Amino acid sequence: MLRAKSGGNGNLQYAGATPAGAPAPVMSPATGGGMPKIGSALGGVQEPVTAPSSNRFPAGFDAEQFARHAKANFARLQEANDKRDVSTMRDYMTPELFAAINAQIDPMGVAQRTEILSLDADVVEVVTENNRHIASVRFTGSLRDKSDPQVESFDEIWHLEKPLDGSSGWLISGIQQV
Template identity: 25%
Template sequence: MKNDKRTDSFLTFARTSFLLMQRLWDAGDMEQIRKLVSARLQSRLERDLAARGDRINHTEVKRLDLELIPNSADEIGATVSVRFRGEMREDTDAAIERFEDIWHFLRIDNNEDGWQIDDIEIVI
């Protein structure tokens, strides 16, 4: 994948989206999460949040690395997948753990800013 201005801009957007989703998830704010995700992912996250119950999350991202996963056209098109790797803890007393996720973004209109998170794959 070429490392160009458009790719850098998208990775900045993806990083911001990742960190925002962590904050919204910790707060249990499905109203705001709905604005960022597809209907398919929204249903899954609503079930996961309900299963969490009253447990409080406090996610602390210690390290976050991003990698654009090239698609067959080798460009940013209608869908973009990003691998997130790093270290975090989800409770103030918890140990820091490694994680790896692949997030799939879907273009929802024809401009550069129109993206939503379509799926999240937890690898580690």
């Protein structure tokens, strides 16, 4: 998500995989010009994504509806990234993830015009731990910069969290490149 022509791949830990109070991920310098892929410079675990168990959702959880909303939010965030609209981006992310992403944004860089050619979302699992719900959504698809005919495929997992007390909505807490 939130792609530019600069490269790099990396993985971010699953949301909730870090003990409470652990420091935020360490940033690596972005390579190339423009704005890198979100999550591409973040460190984290290198574990492969595995198939989820059959009890991957709590009772009553509507995975199809959640995936539809996740796809809409993916598109909104890509548009906000293209416009460098950090205010909108902040509304969708935990403060820790926003700080890491914001550090990668080149405010003087040329705005992008990304076209999402295909987008699929699959809710991998939803768990409850440490007084919060944590959902993992896998996004796959393709996109391109409207000024460049080259199509780029992507495969990543977003980790979202929501406090059990309902004090906020779902916020993206991590992005893992697959």
